[in-house]
Every structure is written in C-alpha cells, then in structure tokens.
Amino acid sequence: MLNNIFKTLFFIFLISLNLNAKDVKAQEIVETMDVLKIKDTVKILDEELDNNIWITRYNNYLTYRKIEAELVKIKKDAKKYGRWKGSKYKELSYQLRNKIKIKENELSLISEYKDSPIGSMIKPKDLPKAPTVTNPFNIIEAYNYISKLNGSVDEYEQTNIELSDLLITVDLKIKEYQKLYEIDKKKSTKTELELLKKELKDFIMVVDIVSTTHEVYSRKIDQVILEVNDAIAEEIARTIKMIFIILILILLAYGVKVAIKRYVQEDDHHYTANKLINFLLIVIIIFIILFSYIENASYLVTFLGFASAGIAIALKDWFMSMFGWMAIMTSGAITVGDRIKVTRDGIEVVGDVLDISLFKIAIREDVTLTSYRQNRRSGRVFFIPNNYIFTDMIANYTFDGLRTVWDGIDVNITFDSNHKKAVELAKSIATAHAKGYTDLTRKRLQKLRKKYILRSTNPEPRVFAMMEPYGITISTWYYTNSHATLALRSTISMEILEAFKSADDITIAYPTQTLRVANHGPIEPESLLPGTTTTGLFDGPVAT
Template identity: 45%
Template sequence: MNQWIATLLLSLATSSLLAATPSDTNLSAKERNVTVPTQQELAKQQQELEKKRRYEQKRNATIRELRNNIALSDKELERDSIWTKKYSSYLTYIAVKKDLVHLQEKIDKLTKSGESIEDSDTIDSLLAKKKLLTDQIELLKGHGKTPFASLLQPEEIEEYPKIENPIEIFSGLSFIKRMHEMYASYVNREDEMRTLIVHLRNKVKNYEKLSQLDALKSPEEQQAYRAAKKQLKKFERTLETLELTDELYKKRIEAIEVEINKDIETQLVELANIVTVIVVLLIIFFLAKLVARKYLVDNERFYMINKVINFINFLLIFFVLLFAYIDNASYIVTVLGFASAGIAIAMKDWFMSILGWMVIVLGGSIHTGDRVRVDKDGMLYVGDVLDISLLRITILEDITLTTYKHNRRAGRIIFIPNNYVFTSMIANYSHASLKTVWDGIDITITFDSNHKKALHIAKEITRKYSKGYTDITRKQLNKLRNQYNLKNTNVEPRIFSFIEPNGVQISSWYLTNAYATLTLRSTISTEILDAFLAESDITIAYPTQKLYLSNSDKDLHMGEVETL
C-alpha cells in the first residue's frame, strides 16, 4: 500500500514536469520557480494521507456502531410496554392538536379571502377534516398534559377488615397478601420505567456522540435526537414521581399491615384463652364421667348421667364462644327477643323435641334399655330403647305379641321424636327397675265342663312357671313404695272365669319377663292345653254347628244352629 502511494506521488510529480512547455525545459529550476518534493517530503505526505484515511475509517466504523446502538435502543423501547404506549398516545395527541390549530388557521384564512365556489368546497373539506381531528382529540383527551396519570396513581387500598374473631384472621392475612401484590405491581411499573430510561440515556448518549462526529446532518436524525432528549426528560420526571409515590405507598401498606397484625395477635391471645377454658371444661367433665362410672353401678343411670354431662358441657362451651365474640350481648338478646316468636313457630317441633328430651332426662320416665310401646295414629311399635338424643328416641323393634297380632314384622330401627311424649301414648314396660309385666292367656271350655277344676289346673300351671318372676316383682315393688303410692302389691297369678256366648272363658294372668313375654306365654299355653285335654270332664269349646234332619216331606231342612 505504501509503495503504491509513493509511486502515485512520483508519477504526479513527473507528469507536472513533462507538462511544462519546451521553453520551460531550457530554464533552470530556480528560473522556473518549481519546487520538486524530496523523498522525505513525499514520505511525510504519505503518512498524512494514511493517517487521514485511518481516521476516516475509524470515524465511519464509530458512526455505524453508534447507529446500530441507537437501532438496538429503539428496538428495546418498542417492546410491549405500557409506558411507551402511553407516551406514544401523548405524542399523537400533541401532533393532532397542532394539526387542528394549523387547520383552523387555514379555515380562517379562506373564510376571509373570499367566497368563491372553489373556496367553499375547500372550506367544507377542511371542516370535515377538522371534525375528524376533533374526534381524535376527544379519544386521546386522557393522554394530554398528564399522559402517565393513571400509571402514577397506585391501586387504591380498600378499608382494611377489622379482625374481631378467629375466622376473620384468614381475611386479614388475605388482605395483607393482596396489598403486597398491589405494591409489587407498582414496583414492577417503576422498574420498567427505570429500564426504559436506561435505554433512552444510551440512545441520547449515542446521538450526542454522533453530533460530536458531525454525523447528524439529516433532518430526520436531528428530529429523532431532539425527540429522544424530550422523552428522556419526561421519563426522568415521571420516575421521580414514581419513587416518591412508591415510598408513601410502602409506608401506608406497612402501617395497615401493623394494624392488621396487631388485631390478629389480639385474636390469637383471646383464642388461646378460650381454648384454655374449653380444655379445662373438658377435663372437668371428663373427671365427672370417671366419677360417675366409678360410683354408678347401674349402666342405665350412667348412660343418662353421661348424656346430661355432655349436654351441659356443650351448653357451657356454646355460651363461652357466644359471649367471647359478641361485643354487645344485650343487642343479641334484644334481637333474639324479637325473633323468638317467628323462631318458635318455624321451629316448633324442634323446640318441643328439646323440651321433651329435658322432660325424659330430668323426669326419668324413659331410660336406654327400657322396653317401650309407642301408639301413634293407629300404628303400634314395641321395642327396646337404644338411644335418647336431643331430638329423638331410637328403639329397636323386637318380636312381641304386638308384632304377632298387628305388624307381622320386626327388627326395624324406629325413630320417635321426643315431642311425642306430649302428644302420643308411650308405655314403658320396664320403668323404674321393673322388668316384669302382667300377661294373660284365655281358654274357653264348654258349659258342661268342670270349670272349677279347670280354674285350679290353670292356677297351678301359671304359678309353677311364673314363680321366679313373681318373687322378683315382689322385691321390686317393695323398693318402689318410697317413690310411689302403691295400693295393690299382689303379685300372685290371678285366674278368672267369664261366661261367654260359646262357653266359659278361663283367663289366666301371671307376671313374666318384659323382654320375653312370648316365650313364657307359649310354654304356659301348651301346658294348660295338655292338662285340659287329659281331663275327661273338661272340654275345650270352639264354634260348632248342629244340623237337624226332617224326613216328613222328604226334604232336607237346615235346623237351628248351635254354637258350642
């Protein structure tokens, strides 16, 4: 390259010498006043040209790099950002507003100049364009002087919830989480603005370097440079506002969070106290159950005491919770007083069942394990009491005489509402430690039978098989004398005779197990039947007919019907 430049300079010098006129060749160098460059001067010129060439190359490379950097900054700024969109709308608003001003000036000028047809058409066209621009300004009205007003304003914090019970603790924690999310969203906007400002500063810095290199010659680049500086200034002022608002917003959130945490702490302390009281109540009632189990031998009594303890325990815990979280107890009492009438009507059966449960438990008329009979609307149920809850009595239907004569089925679980003790007939076959009931067997013999002998046989048989139950009942009735006014305590079997249309009816009554009446009834019935059949002067009567035949007219006539 250096040799090529030297050769070029030498050829230029030679050409200048050869271009001289013939007369000039005869003149001396001094007379011609031509300075012939020396080799050293040629080398120096060569160095200057090389230096200039390298400078131009470096300058051009720098300019290309700066413009590439500007293009990269523009690419980053053109990313999907709410800030750049708002600013773009703001610039559009400014441009449309300027166009509208210029348009109005043209309209005013044409209006003053004359009223030719051509001017009228032009004015109409300009007025139509003015309407379009006015509509655009109305749409962009919110992006005028304060394009970032909606973004600078953080999301409004609602009135924070008052924590007045443990359940609202979750609402408080959820509200704190929501506030942190709102603050994080605002911080993200602030970070996004910082990122845009970094790109804008780089863009402006690159434009400044281009200006120093005297590379901003095109009007487009100069306009872009001025627009970038204006946008940077706008964004920097916006960032200052964001940082100030961020600080205030953060302090407000922290203050609200402190208040909510204070309320949560208060509720946790109160909850701990309530839990302590409930645990103490549970321990006390558990010890009461242990004492009842130890000193009450009768399982039925223990069951009832256990039910009462559970109910009182539940009631106390309910009132502890009720008065712990009701600020104005008199207010709730007043409300309940006004609502009691409607509640009593709407939930009559429910309240009556609770009242019936109290009557059953406190009165002791029915206990678990008792055999009871319920008569309601023609339906009969006999069974053993499995449970007495707050609303109903649960009984297991057993095979009894009622089952045999009426229902023809057994084994069902029957639920009897407690309010039936006020409206229906409930019979207890095993009340107050009595486990026996009277049962009777009726057998009819003919009129000509030895009814006295039949009475004696029936009495001996019933006495033989019911002796154990008779002795048990006698002891139980003696215990009940202190509780009830007992007039007749005769427990021996009772035998009666009655005249019926078809004979003499022997009615045998005896005491039997309330839970197994059919078993003893079957045994005594078969024994009496066998004993009567073994006697020749005792005939069991049953409906019969006698036919009288008359041969007088060779006709068969139905005679009088006798029932034996």
C-alpha cells in the same frame, strides 16, 4: 537565479499540498469509521428501546400532545372561519368541526397520557379495603391481603427500577448522538439530539415522581400491614382462648361421664346421661362461638326471637320433636333399652328402644304377643317422632327399673266343670313358674314406694273365674319378664292345659251349639205352586 528560487518554492508548495491532502483523506477515513461505530452503537440502543414498554407509552404521550396541539389549531381555525361569510368558509368551518370531533375521540382513547408521559402507570394501585378480622377464617383472608399489598409494592418498585435503567440507556444514546453531531454537524442529527434531551428530561421528571411516590406508598402499605398483623394477632389470641375454654369444657364433660360410669350401675342411665352431657356441651360450645364472633349480642337475641317464631310455625313438628326430646331426657319417662308400646291410628308396635335422638326414637320390634296376634312380622326398626309423646299413647313396660309386667291366660271350661278346682290348679301352676319374677317384682315395688304412691303392691299370681256365654273363663294373671313374655306364657298355658285334661271333673269348653230336631211324620213333597203353602223340616206346628 530568481527563476531557480521560484521553481524551488513552487515545488515545496506542491509537496505541502500533497501532504495536506493525504492528512485530510486520513482524517475523513477516521471520521467515517467513528460514524459507523456510533451508528452501530445507536442501532443496538434503538433495538433495546424498541422493546421497552415505557418508550411505547412515552410515544403514546407524544402522540397525545401532537393531537392536542392539532386540536388547538383546528379549533382556532374553525372559530376564525366560522365568523367569515360565504358558502366556501361555511363548508370549511363544517369540515373543521368534524375534525374537532375526530381529534377529541382520538384523545379520549389515550386520555390516560394527558398528565403523565407513562400514563396511568405513574400512579401505584389503589389500596383495597383492609379486611375486618373477626373470626379465624378472616385470618386467611388477611394474609392474602398482606400478600397482595407486598406484591403491589414490589410491582411499583420494579417500575422505578425499569425507569431508572431506561434513563441510563437514553443518556447513553444522547452521548452517542453528541459524538455524531460533533462529526457530521447535520441538522437532522441536531434535531434528534434535541428530542432525546427532551425525552430524557421527561423521564427524569417521571423517575423523580415515581421514586417519591414509591417511598410514600411503601410507608402507607407498611402501616396498613402493621395494622392488619395486629388484628391477626388479636384474633389468634382470641381463638386460642376460645379453643382453650372449649377443651376445658370437653375435659370436664369427659370427667363427668367417667364419674357417672363409675357410680351409676344401669347401662341405660349411662346412655341417657351421655346424651344429655353431649347435648349440653354442643349447645354451650355453639353459644360460646356465637357470642365470641357476633359483636351485637342483643341483635342476635332479637333476630333469633323473630326467626324462631317463624320457624316454629313452618316447622312445628320439628320443634315439637325437640321439645319432646327435652321432655323425655329430663323426665326419664323413656330411656334406651326400655320396652315400649306405641299406638298410632290403630297400629300397635312393641319393641326395645335403640336410640333417642333429637327428633325421633328408634325402636326395634321384637316377637311379642302383639306381633303374634296382629302384625305377624317382627324384627323391624321403627322411627317414632318425639312429638308423639304429646299426642299419642306410649306405654313403657320397663319404667324406672321395673323389668316385669302382668300377663294373663284365659281358659274356658264348661258350666258343669269343677271351677274351684280349676282355679286352684291354675294358681298353683302360675305360682310355681312365676316365682322368680314375683320375688323380683316385690323388690322393685318396694323401691318404687319410696318415690310413688302405690295402692296395690301384691305381686302374687291371681286367678279369677268369670261366667261367659259359652262357659266359665278361668283368667290367670302372673308377673313375667317384660322382654320375654311369650316363653313363660307358653309354658304356663301348656301346664294348665295338661292339668285340666287330667282332671275328670273339668272339661275345657269351646263355642258350641246344640241342635234339637223334633220327630215329624213322613215328609211330603213341597208344593211350589202359586197360592199354596208348604211345611218344611224346621217349620213349627201351624196354629189353628
């Protein structure tokens, strides 16, 4: 009976053991599956962290701390062995000192991680100096500056976002390691878990610092941007005001030009007035711009004073030309369209003024008596420096409204000609052909008498008879067009020539020489022997 009971109990025990073994085996299978799943998740997280710049910088930080701890230990050992005696310890102390230098060099390479787990990137970029907006060109610079500041804020904000995302990843990895440790209870897992918790703690500190710094940094940048925007708005307002003033000046100058064109008849006066108005307008605009954008005007005046003194010495001709231009413009001695004659170093140029610029006068050479007798060329454009009016002789053929000049024609007649008749003929011809210019000159001279003292204003042609070595010179003078002297000169010359040729008692003279030869006897051959004399054809009688 007892034996049967014992057998039954033993059988039940065996069955329970078998069931227990199956449960343990099933539990082990489940745990193995969980471990594999956890490791797969950790692997994915590790791959994500391996490509993270912040983890790389954190590893550099750990390396710095490791080297720093090693350095402390080496220094302690070097100090200890340095006090011991014996060559063995001296050698050991020497090696430790070398290691100290090596470790210090290693620390210097990664010194930025001394105070921060992410190195120098825990600090935002230093704010560059704000530009001083004093002219329109600085506005562009100021907007670039604002763009850089906004970029710095965005960059630092991106750092904060990346670190926050990193915290989430590290926290997930910690949770996975906690699950793993609950399953395997391995020491290596526990060690890795503790390192991850320290890493998370360090990054929480970093994120807290970055978040606070980002807030302060953003406020500082907002303040700077506001100040720069105020400076930009002030400069834009000042620029608009200055442009408005310049536009008013331009419109005023245009109005003055229109009024001059309406009420002044002469074209050359239009040109001169326009030149002066443009010059004054440019000078005023330049001074407005200078005094608008230069804070210390007295400094500018002083600088210009010293600079102009030096420049005046180095560029004397330029300055003299500018003063000459001012003298020409203000005095009206030469205007555009005038016919002038410039004499320089024996060279004479006669032509019409094309333009009067700040430094030179442009003259277009015309066919004149000067080009006919001397230059034998015409049509060229000469550029005469304005400073020549102070040093050289410049003749104006059309000054102050005059459009005529005296021109003279000389004709030689023989001593036995009727010079009175010749004078009458020449005067009648000149009077007939120059009548229009004579009347025009008379009107112009009457106007000039109101401004100038004129002793002689008789514009009638004048004829003079002068005795010369080869005959009598009949000099005929008359008024002619300043711009076309040769045409009337040619006409009058030919008329006088025809009149003199037609007169029986007038003979045109030219340089002649009368040769009288005495009637000698037969011409003997000349003796060319030494000591003899000869008598030539033109030899006079020999004195006895």
